[in-house]
Amino acid sequence: xxxxxxxxxxxxxxxxxxxxxxxxxxxxxxxxxxxxxxxxxxxxxxxxxxxxxxxxxxxxxxxxxxxxxxxxxxxxxxxx
Amino acid sequence: xxxxxxxxxxxxxxxxxxxxxxxxxxxxxxxxxxxxxxxxxxxxxxxxxxxxxxxxxxxxxxxxxxxxxxxxxxxxxxxxxxxxxxxxxxxxxxxxxxxxxxxxxxxxxxxxxxxxxxxxxxxxxxxxxxxxxxxxxxxxxxxxxxxxxxxxxxxxxxxxxxxxxxxxxxxxxxxxxxxxxxxxxxxxxxxxxxxxxxxxxxxxxxxxxxxxxxxxxxxxxxxxxxxxxxxxxxxxxxxx
Numbered sequence: 621x622x623x624x625x626x627x628x629x630x631x632x633x634x635x636x637x638x639x640x641x642x643x644x645x646x647x648x649x650x651x652x653x654x655x656x657x658x659x660x661x662x663x664x665x666x667x668x669x670x671x672x673x674x675x676x677x678x679x680x681x682x683x684x685x686x687x688x689x690x691x692x693x694x695x696x697x698x699x700x
Numbered sequence: 701x702x703x704x705x706x707x708x709x710x711x712x713x714x715x716x717x718x719x720x721x722x723x724x725x726x727x728x729x730x731x732x733x734x735x736x737x738x739x740x741x742x743x744x745x746x747x748x749x750x751x752x753x754x755x756x757x758x759x760x761x762x763x764x765x766x767x768x769x770x771x772x773x774x775x776x777x778x779x780x781x782x783x784x785x786x787x788x789x790x791x792x793x794x795x796x797x798x799x800x801x802x803x804x805x806x807x808x809x810x811x812x813x814x815x816x817x818x819x820x821x822x823x824x825x826x827x828x829x830x831x832x833x834x835x836x837x838x839x840x841x842x843x844x845x846x847x848x849x850x851x852x853x854x855x856x857x858x859x860x861x862x863x864x865x866x867x868x869x870x871x872x873x874x875x876x877x878x879x880x881x882x883x884x885x886x887x888x889x890x891x892x893x894x895x896x897x898x899x900x901x902x903x904x905x906x907x908x909x910x911x912x913x914x915x916x917x918x919x920x921x922x923x924x925x926x927x928x929x930x931x932x933x934x935x936x937x938x939x940x
Contacts, residue, residue: 621731669831670756673823677839682925685846689932696936 628662635659645691653684751898752907757828760835761913765892768913769877772920776874779924786931800851809851817844824918828907834914838921846929854937861930866923873920880912 635655642648656679663672729735746758760768800806820840827833849857881892889895896908904911 670754670833670836673832673836677836677843681839681843681846682929685929686932689929689936692936 625665628658628665631658632662645687649684649687649691652687653680656680656683747901750894750907750910751901752828752910753902754828754830754833756831757833757910757914758907760833761828761910761917762892762894762907765881765909765913768917769881769892772874772877772917775921775924776870779870779927782928782931786935800853806851809847813844813847813851816847817841820844820922824915825904827914827918828910829902829904834917834919835921838918839925841918841922842925842929845926846933849933854933861926863930866926866930869919870923870927873916873918873923876916877913877920880909880916884909 632655635651635658639648639652639655642651656675659679660672660676663669663675734740742755742759742763746752746755746763750758750762752758800809817840820837820843823832823837823840824834825837827837845857845861848860884893884895885891887895892909892913894908894910896912898908899906
């Protein structure tokens, strides 16, 4: 295992911890998106660019968008 | 349950989980020690058997093309399902959120629309030459369209993704994939067999049916993701 791989794997661990420890759902969505980017870096470092691209589009487009839409909807409900 | 009992439970469960993990991890093959014989074989044969430079694409759209047909229809069914569940007949009420107040968000977002769409189209078009392909590229193109909403105006976004066209594209993409499979039968091959001229390796005209299936997947995924996100957006735009 080369140092770059070690550092990235450690970052993935820290990122996962950051997602779990953020309590506010809105903030957590953004942190989860950033965590996805760390995973993208990991896949690139492990020479899996196709997987990295899949992770990129899933974690930065599809997932946060749908969660944000759900959060916005919930906020509307609460206001009424 | 008191705090001490809960902590005790956690300690016991945590210790057991830790033991299981250590046991499991010590049995793993060494880092980088890849055991998948199939992968090595494909790396050796895909280049000259299918004339593609991205082996992953040859697996997705050829060797395992039938699995991808299933995946396409899963996405198709999911998008249709969301549309069926969430779509309601709506009157033309005033849209409350049709404005982005931050100039910075608007400027950066709108500047990114073009590049995002181009990157997405590039990923689709070169999917069998370099990393990427219909699935990833399709989501990227859809992201460009949705950026129009996120950073611009709902009206611009709706104009860029007319409903009828998106639905047509979704059906056409899914249908085209299956149609290529059936066409191979008429050409005397098996379902989804690569019967087209393979072309020159490393150029856009290579891979036989792989580019066609890749484009079909790109169309289907773009439309499905735009449709999915659209239905979710409508939920936010029209608070019920």
